[in-house]
Amino acid sequence: MGQIVGSAIVSHHPGLMQCEEFRRLQGAGEDSDLIAGYARLRERIAAAKPDVVMIFDSHWFTTGYHLVDGGARYSGTYISDEMPWYLHGVPFTYRGHPRLARALETASRARQGYVRVIDHPDLGRHYATVNLVKHLRLELDDTPVVTVSSCQNCRWEQFLQSGEDIGEGIRASGLRVVLLASGALSHKFNGIDWKPNHPRIFHESNVSSPENIESDKGAIALMAEGRHDLILERWDAEYRRKPWEAFGAHYLQMLGAMGGADCRAKGESLSAYENARGTGNIHIWFSA
Template identity: 80%
Template sequence: MGKILGAAIVSHHPGLMQCEEFRVLQGAGSDSDLISGYACLRERIKAAKPDAILIFDSHWFTTGYHLVDGGEKFEGSYISDEMPWYLHGVPYSYLGCPDLAVQVEAVSRERKGYVRNIRHPELGKQYATINLVKHLHLELSKTPVLTVSSCQNCEWPQFLQSGEDIGEAIRRSDLNVVLLASGALSHKFNGIDWRPNHPRIFHESNVSRPENIESDKAAIELMRQGRHDEILARWDDDYRRKPWEAFGAHYLQMLGAMGGATCRAKGEPLSAYENARGTGNIHVWFDVSETASQGNSGAAGQLAAA
């Protein structure tokens, strides 16, 4: 029987893929704390000794289905269609997790869900996955990676349901897995002519709006307490309206896999809360106990009906 060993919200912002010299210069002499946070996350993952890493990718937008990329191996040179002037020529070569992808689709179909396995060698990758593969040294460790999409024509309880199906598939497998929700919290960009409020480019005061900082920090505190139910209770009135990156798909799917509103896994920040072109970013690690990672069948449906 497989299980979830741990989970994390992880920032992937593209500035972290630049060379260190460029980042230091852009930060007026102060680098992003998210870089050292990756080192802390690597230690958590190393200690957990997972058989596979599952990444909820907030940049892989799909329509009609939540998809898992069930390829056996991913290899190529990454270029960002969003920022090709500096994100280009990034080589990658890492293992997939095809057996788990097959299991995820089977479980989702059984539960009348909408998660499907896709295998297309030409399918492009997103830096929300590639950045984590690089910074967490998943190529070197040869840890298999399964990437999950964010289906854009979903309501938020349907992201929880997607996560529930994935969590059940993990439990039915023989794999121990770490979940990574790759994305920001509030995701309102500063304008193209924006000028920093603070000389340290990554400083939290450069997040787009004061109310977004307040909201993000309130969510981080609830994560510290393990009160994911309170975050969900505020979703429509707060976090959906800010909104979070990919409307929170990465967090909601991760949470669904860990039990949804019943999950009490407490979050440990592994970095400072930071700005990235106006968006709110942080790494938060969740130690998932056996009880916290148990499935909560029907929780998403109950929330949707509430």
């Protein structure tokens, strides 16, 4: 039987793809701790020995279906249409895992779900996937990667349901899988003319509002206790209103695969909580 052997919320923000010299300029002489956090996360992934890494991509917006990339291999040169002045010319080449992708669709169809496979050579990449492939060195390790979309016409419960379908597909596949929820927590950008509150741009006081900082830290504390049920209880009243990146699709799908409200996996912070253009970012690992 297949199993989930680890999972994580992982920041992918594009500033992390800039050179270290520039990151240190923004960090008042210090690098972002999210960079060191990638090294810590690489250690956890290596110890878990996955056959496949699955990325819930909070930038791949789809309509009508939760799509799963079913290609055998991806290669090209990435340029961001959001920030092409510095996130460009990124070469990538990594393996997919068509058998796992098909297993997810089969499980979802059996449950009357909406997870479907897409395999098209011209389908574009998104930096929520590419940045993790690069920073976690998945292409160097030749680790297969399967990406899952964020379907934008869904209620939050339906993200949980798609995650449940995905969990069933993983169990049917016979594979060891690590899940990565690629995205931020609160996701309100600072204005274009914003002035930093702290000279270290990454510093948490530069997140968009004190209320978002308080809410993010509250969620992080609940994750540390494994109380995902309490996060779900507060979703409509709090986390949906902030809101989280992709309205939390990346976290909710990951959590659905892990058992939803019954999941008690405790989160270990692998980085500091940091700002990125006003959004709240952190790496959090959940052991199987």
